Structures are given as C-alpha cells and as structure tokens.
Amino acid sequence: MEQRVAPIGRLREVTVIAAAAGIGAPDPRCAEGPEHLLASGLVERIAQRGHVAVHGATVRARSTRGRTRLAVHRTFCAELAHETNAAVKRGAIPLVLGGDHCCAVGTWQGVAEALGGSLGLIWIDAHLDSHTLGTSPSGMLHGMPLAELLGVVEGSHRPPALATVAPRNVCVLGARSYEAEEVALLAELGVRVIDMDEIEAHGLDRAFGEALEIATGGTGGFGITLDLDALDPADAPGVNLPVGGGGIGLAALRKVLAERGLDPRLAALEIVEFNPHRDRDARTERAVTSIVDVIFGAAAPSPVERERFFSAHNYDPLPAVLVRGSGSHVWDDVGRRYIDMMSAYSAVSHGHCHPRLVAALTRQASTLAVTSRAYFSDRLPAFIERLCGLTDMDMALPANTGLEAVEAALKVARKWAYEVKGVPDDCAEIISCEGNFHGRSIAIISMSSEAQYRQGFGPLPTGFRQVPYGDARALAAAITPNTAAFLVEPIQGERGIVLPPPGYLAQCARICRDNNVLFIADEVQTGLGRTGRFLACEHEDVHPDGLVLGKALGGGLLPVSAFLARADVLGVLRPGDHGSTFGGNPLAAAVALEALEIIVDEQLCERSARLGAELLRELRRIGSPLIRDVRGRGLFIGVELDPAAVTAHEAALVFLAHGILTKDTHETVIRFAPPLNIDRDTLDEALVRIRAAFAELDAKHLSAPRKRPRAPA
Numbered sequence: 001m002e003q004r005v006a007p008i009g010r011l012r013e014v015t016v017i018a019a020a021a022g023i024g025a026p027d028p029r030c031a032e033g034p035e036h037l038l039a040s041g042l043v044e045r046i047a048q049r050g051h052v053a054v055h056g057a058t059v060r061a062r063s064t065r066g067r068t069r070l071a072v073h074r075t076f077c078a079e080l081a082h083e084t085n086a087a088v089k090r091g092a093i094p095l096v097l098g099g100d101h102c103c104a105v106g107t108w109q110g111v112a113e114a115l116g117g118s119l120g121l122i123w124i125d126a127h128l129d130s131h132t133l134g135t136s137p138s139g140m141l142h143g144m145p146l147a148e149l150l151g152v153v154e155g156s157h158r159p160p161a162l163a164t165v166a167p168r169n170v171c172v173l174g175a176r177s178y179e180a181e182e183v184a185l186l187a188e189l190g191v192r193v194i195d196m197d198e199i200e201a202h203g204l205d206r207a208f209g210e211a212l213e214i215a216t217g218g219t220g221g222f223g224i225t226l227d228l229d230a231l232d233p234a235d236a237p238g239v240n241l242p243v244g245g246g247g248i249g250l251a252a253l254r255k256v257l258a259e260r261g262l263d264p265r266l267a268a269l270e271i272v273e274f275n276p277h278r279d280r281d282a283r284t285e286r287a288v289t290s291i292v293d294v295i296f297g298a299a300a301p302s303p304v305e306r307e308r309f310f311s312a313h314n315y316d317p318l319p320a321v322l323v324r325g326s327g328s329h330v331w332d333d334v335g336r337r338y339i340d341m342m343s344a345y346s347a348v349s350h351g352h353c354h355p356r357l358v359a360a361l362t363r364q365a366s367t368l369a370v371t372s373r374a375y376f377s378d379r380l381p382a383f384i385e386r387l388c389g390l391t392d393m394d395m396a397l398p399a400n401t402g403l404e405a406v407e408a409a410l411k412v413a414r415k416w417a418y419e420v421k422g423v424p425d426d427c428a429e430i431i432s433c434e435g436n437f438h439g440r441s442i443a444i445i446s447m448s449s450e451a452q453y454r455q456g457f458g459p460l461p462t463g464f465r466q467v468p469y470g471d472a473r474a475l476a477a478a479i480t481p482n483t484a485a486f487l488v489e490p491i492q493g494e495r496g497i498v499l500p501p502p503g504y505l506a507q508c509a510r511i512c513r514d515n516n517v518l519f520i521a522d523e524v525q526t527g528l529g530r531t532g533r534f535l536a537c538e539h540e541d542v543h544p545d546g547l548v549l550g551k552a553l554g555g556g557l558l559p560v561s562a563f564l565a566r567a568d569v570l571g572v573l574r575p576g577d578h579g580s581t582f583g584g585n586p587l588a589a590a591v592a593l594e595a596l597e598i599i600v601d602e603q604l605c606e607r608s609a610r611l612g613a614e615l616l617r618e619l620r621r622i623g624s625p626l627i628r629d630v631r632g633r634g635l636f637i638g639v640e641l642d643p644a645a646v647t648a649h650e651a652a653l654v655f656l657a658h659g660i661l662t663k664d665t666h667e668t669v670i671r672f673a674p675p676l677n678i679d680r681d682t683l684d685e686a687l688v689r690i691r692a693a694f695a696e697l698d699a700k701h702l703s704a705p706r707k708r709p710r711a712p713a
C-alpha cells in the first residue's frame with residue numbers, strides 16, 4: 001500500500017547543537033560563532049516557522065594540560081556524536097552550529113550510527129577538506145574531516161566498516177580552493193565533486209539536484225554540511241578562511257534550499273566556520289539566519305498541500321489561497337487582489353464582510369447564538385415574519401444549507417400528498433427536471449440526471465420522475481394522480497446558467513394548479529435578487545406553492561436556508577416530524593434578517609437588473625470566436641465556450657491569472673455572478689480584465705490547430 005506522508009509531518013523537531021570549538025582552525029575565536037548565532041535568536045526563528053525547536057546542547061572542546069589536540073578533538077567529537085545520535089533517534093533534525101569544520105567528524109558519526117550506517121552527505125565547501133595529517137600543508141584539522149568520514153586517516157585506507165559515509169553517497173559542491181592530493185584521493189574513492197566552474201556552467205539547481213540524488217541513493221537519510229566559505233565572500237565575509245570571490249551566491253543557495261532543502265529525507269544539517277570576529281557588519285550572521293529561514297520556512301507545508309492531504313478530494317479548487325475579502329474583492333496569501341465574479345455560487349451576494357452583517361453577527365454572537373428549537377427565541381420570529389412578507393408566503397421552515405431546505409420540501413410535499421391530496425400511502429411522486437441541481441444528499445441525487453452524482457451511491461430512494469427542462473408539455477404528460485410536486489429551478493444554475501423558454505414557468509405553474517400538484521421553486525441560487533427580481537419566478541409573475549431559499553440568505557457569513565410554503569402545505573408538519581439543531585438559531589436569524597433588510601435598503605434587486613443588463617451587453621460585445629453563447633438574467637450570467645477550442649477549466653485558470661475569480665461549470669461554461677452591490681468602477685475593471693483574459697485565450701487557441709471539429713450549433 002502506498003505510504004501517505006502527511007505534509008504536517010514535515011514540520012519537524014529541530015535540535016540546535018552548538019559545537020563550540022575552534023581547535024581545528026587557525027583562528028580559535030570561531031569557537032564563539034555557535035553561541036553568537038544562538039544569541040541572535042536562531043532557535044526562536046525556527047520555532048516561529050511552526051517547528052518544535054530547542055537548543056539541545058552546547059558541546060565544548062576541553063583542552064587540558066598534557067592532552068594532545070588530536071585527543072581533545074576525539075573527545076569533543078565523541079560528545080557531539082552522542083548528541084546528534086540521540087536527536088536523530090528521537091526523530092529530530094540536529095542543526096549543528098560548528099566553530100570549525102572538524103566538528104563534522106562528530107556530527108556525522110552520530111547521525112550515521114542512528115541511520116544504521118547508511119548516510120548520504122552533501123558537502124558544500126570552498127575546500128575539499130580531504131587532507132590527512134600526512135598530506136596537510138597547514139596541519140589544521142579543519143582541512144581533514146571529509147577524508148576521515150570516508151575512512152581515510154593519515155594516508156592509509158581504514159577498513160571500510162569504519163568509514164562513516166560511503167564515497168558513492170557523498171557529493172561535494174562548490175569547491176574552488178584545494179590541493180592535488182585531495183583531488184586525487186576523492187577521485188580514487190569515487191566521490192563526485194561539482195566544483196565552482198561546473199556550477200557556474202550549469203547552475204546550482206542542477207548541481208544540487210545531482211547531489212541530492214547521490215546523497216539519497218539507497219541511503220537511510222542524508223545530511224547537508226555547509227562551510228560558509230563556500231559562499232561568495234561578498235555575502236559571507238565572516239569566515240575562518242576566506243577564499244577569493246566567485247563562490248556560491250547567497251540568493252542562489254537560498255533558492256535551492258527553499259525548494260529542496262527540507263526534503264523529508266534530510267537527517268541533519270550542519271553550518272560551520274562562522275567567525276563573528278571577522279563579521280564586521282553582521283553580514284555573515286544575516287546570511288546564516290536567512291539560510292535557516294529558507295530551509296525551515298520551506299518546511300511549513302502550504303495550505304494547498306495540507307488541504308489536499310487532510311481534506312476529502314470532493315472538490316478540485318482553483319489554485320488561489322484566499323485570505324481576506326471586502327466587498328467585491330478578495331486577496332490571496334501573496335497579496336494579490338482579485339475581483340470576485342463568482343460570489344461563492346451566489347452565497348456572497350452582499351459582498352464580502354458587509355459591515356452591517358458583520359455588526360449584526362458580532363452583536364448577536366455576543367448576546368445569544370444557539371439555543372436549539374427546544375425553546376422559543378426572540379430572533380427567529382422577526383426573521384421568518386420578514387421573509388414570509390417579502391416572498392408572500394404563509395410559513396417558513398428554517399434550515400441551514402440549501403440541500404436541507406430541499407429535503408424539507410420533498411418531505412413536506414409527500415406528507416401533503418398523503419394528508420391533503422389523498423395519494424395512497426408510499427405512492428407519492430415528485431417530478432424534477434433533467435439537468436437539475438438541488439444538492440447532493442441521497443434523496444436529492446435520486447432526482448439527478450448527472451451520472452457522477454448517482455454512481456456508486458445506490459441504492460437510491462424511489463418516487464422521483466424526470467422531465468426535460470423547458471418542456472411544459474412533458475410535465476403535463478408526466479403528471480399522474482399520485483404526483484405530489486414539481487420541483488424546478490427558474491434558471492438552471494449548476495447546469496451552466498440555462499434559461500428556460502419564455503413563459504415556461506407560468507405554463508408549469510398553471511399545469512400544476514390544474515392537476516392539484518405543488519409547484520415548488522428551488523431559488524437557492526436564483527433568489528434574493530440574483531436575477532434582478534427578489535425571486536426569479538417574479539419574471540413570469542409566478543407565485544409558487546413552495547419556495548426553497550438558501551445561499552445569500554446567510555449574507556455570506558453563515559449557512560441559512562428555508563423552505564417556505566402556504567399554510568395548508570407546511571401545516572402538515574407536527575412536532576417531531578422534522579427538525580434541525582441549528583436551523584433558525586438566533587445568530588443565523590439575526591444575520592439573515594439583516595441580509596434581507598440590506599437587499600431592500602441597497603436596492604440590490606434593481607442593481608442586479610441594471611448592472612446585469614450592462615454586463616451581459618459588454619460580454620456579448622467581446623466577440624471572441626471562443627465564445628458560443630452569452631446568456632443570463634440580472635447578475636447571473638454564463639458564458640459558453642467552444643469546447644473544441646478551449647475548456648472552461650482552462651479559461652477559469654486564465655481568468656484567475658488576470659485577477660478574476662470565476663468557475664467552470666460542466667466543462668463549457670464559465671459564470672459571472674459578482675456580488676449584487678459591486679460598484680460601477682469595479683465592474684468596469686472586471687470587464688477590462690475579462691477582455692484581456694479572452695485576448696490571451698484567443699491568441700493561444702486560435703492560432704493553434706483545433707482539437708476536434710466544431711460540434712454543430
């Protein structure tokens with residue numbers, strides 16, 4: 001079974017270990033480097049990026065009279081190895097801050113042992129550090145650690161078992177100052193060295209990619225050891241042994257480390273040779289912090305990664321991480337501003353975070369929010385009374401989401417059929433339309449003609465029939481004495497903003513009345529001003545027997561929905577027949593009441609009619625050959641694209657790149673349904689962006705050969 005690696009798992013425990021020794025370098029003051037970096041707040045910076053970060057230990061070289069430098073070094077490395085070993089075994093990443101590079105022997109021995117002897121190493125250094133006591137011109141230990149880790153001491157090969165790391169898993173990056181003996185040794189062992197010339201020829205990202213492959217090929221994990229003298233001295237002058245210019249640029253290193261540094265296989269990290277006494281303007285200290293920042297900053301998984309990992313994949317969102325909204329604008333996590341031409345499928349008709357709605361919400365939230373319907377509340381009556389008044393309905397059943405209100409409508413219609421109409425028990429039928437969308441509960445998908453909504457979810461409830469949308473005669477033919485209700489969207493939104501022929505709703509309403517069948521309008525998406533009237537049914541002077549509302553009823557802040565009907569219809573429900581813990585709670589009622597008042601006060605229906613007509617006209621004027629149809633009513637507009645040339649999904653991505661939020665529907669249609677209170681300037685700006693997006697799509701697709709012949713219109 002494929003292993004699921006949680007992105008959250010990349011948030012690691014980081015144990016910072018100060019290897020505060022300078023015995024291997026000519027300037028022993030580098031021993032102060034690690035503590036200097038600790039004092040600059042390095043641990044806290046890592047913690048701020050979401051990791052658990054601790055200062056694990058400070059290991060010092062203990063020189064005592066009579067002990068040789070080599071003996072002191074051995075003890076120091078053994079102690080350091082103990083610390084890194086314990087950290088890796090705990091599952092933490094040791095970050096070793098070393099005074100000079102000879103600490104690497106201890107760091108990597110401890111890590112290798114914890115990994116069961118299978119360590120890979122990326123050695124970033126201006127030097128090759130592959131001298132032995134026998135070959136070193138200076139005799140300084142910091143020029144020897146790589147040779148020792150490869151099992152080579154004083155010129156003789158150690159038995160392979162004593163090598164800490166296999167040569168085939170070591171890659172040296174950025175060398176630009178070395179002696180022939182070192183080159184010969186590494187070549188003999190087969191260690192890949194990518195020197196500065198090669199990096200300058202092909203780029204650091206390619207070199208780092210190769211190094212990563214070498215260090216991870218068959219190993220249990222890998223480490224990165226960074227000698228700061230590998231960097232260009234202009235970026236990091238405060239090192240023990242500066243090497244003339246031409247080193248790795250800090251920006252380039254940061255980029256590769258940001259992209260690949262915190263690979264899940266990274267076992268440990270080491271940064272060495274910082275000498276604060278040579279770091280006059282703190283440039284090297286800043287270089288170290290910025291490197292640590294990018295490595296551990298990259299660790300925090302993106303919201304996209306986390307959502308993809310932890311959320312069921314029942315949506316395929318467009319790649320924008322939205323963090324803020326105001327009116328008709330939203331902003332993403334990198335500060336880009338978008339014009340919202342989608343309004344969360346009409347739920348945000350009032351615009352984002354309308355101040356009156358936010359005020360109503362916070363006022364009520366700090367007064368009384370949820371009571372359940374076990375008691376009366378002072379908020380619910382005001383809301384449903386106003387809602388019944390605005391829709392000319394007798395009663396309302398409050399719920400939360402649209403599908404809950406649709407479910408309530410189905411239940412009520414059946415009960416009405418048995419108790420009022422006299423349909424025999426369990427024989428009631430409900431007629432819906434092909435291409436409908438009323439939600440995705442088990443009962444509702446039973447009415448769907450969309451194969452994907454139904455497949456895999458059976459057995460499905462029965463008692464539903466379908467007729468073609470827009471065909472009133474088909475409805476008349478489908479009605480039987482057992483028909484309880486006809487459920488219809490005045491405009492089919494999710495199907496792609498499909499308008500029925502003029503007069504259809506009125507004809508259907510008449511047919512229903514003549515046959516004692518309830519005409520129930522699902523205005524979850526079309527209602528509350530979206531199409532330019534308070535209800536879309538009003539365009540044909542139709543007054544439904546039952547009405548489903550949702551989405552914008554919650555003012556874009558809360559899920560609030562309702563099923564409304566005549567008293568003889570909703571009156572069939574008795575206590576216990578139906579219910580919802582949250583339906584009609586005081587908080588929802590307060591917000592929904594304010595949402596209704598705003599529609600009236602801001603004349604959102606009239607705005608929708610006026611601006612919608614203008615938007616429709618301007619979209620039709622674009623005249624892109626990719627557009628097959630532009631249709632809609634009010635600010636509820638669909639643009640149908642030629643599927644032979646471009647998919648609606650690709651178009652939505654291009655719109656996103658132009659700062660327009662829209663969404664593809666059924667592969668061919670993109671919708672434009674901005675908040676109803678969008679202002680003129682913003683709408684004009686949206687049109688400029690939409691035209692630019694179409695120009696880009698035209699340029700791309702009209703020069704390229706067609707994917708398949710255009711389907712007959």
Ligand SMILES: Cc1ncc(COP(=O)(O)O)c(C=O)c1O
Binds near residue numbers: 401404438524551
């Ligand atoms: C017409 C219609 N009815 C019902 C629903 C379901 O609403 P919800 O997603 O709030 O359950 C939708 C949602 O898009 C809809 O468009």
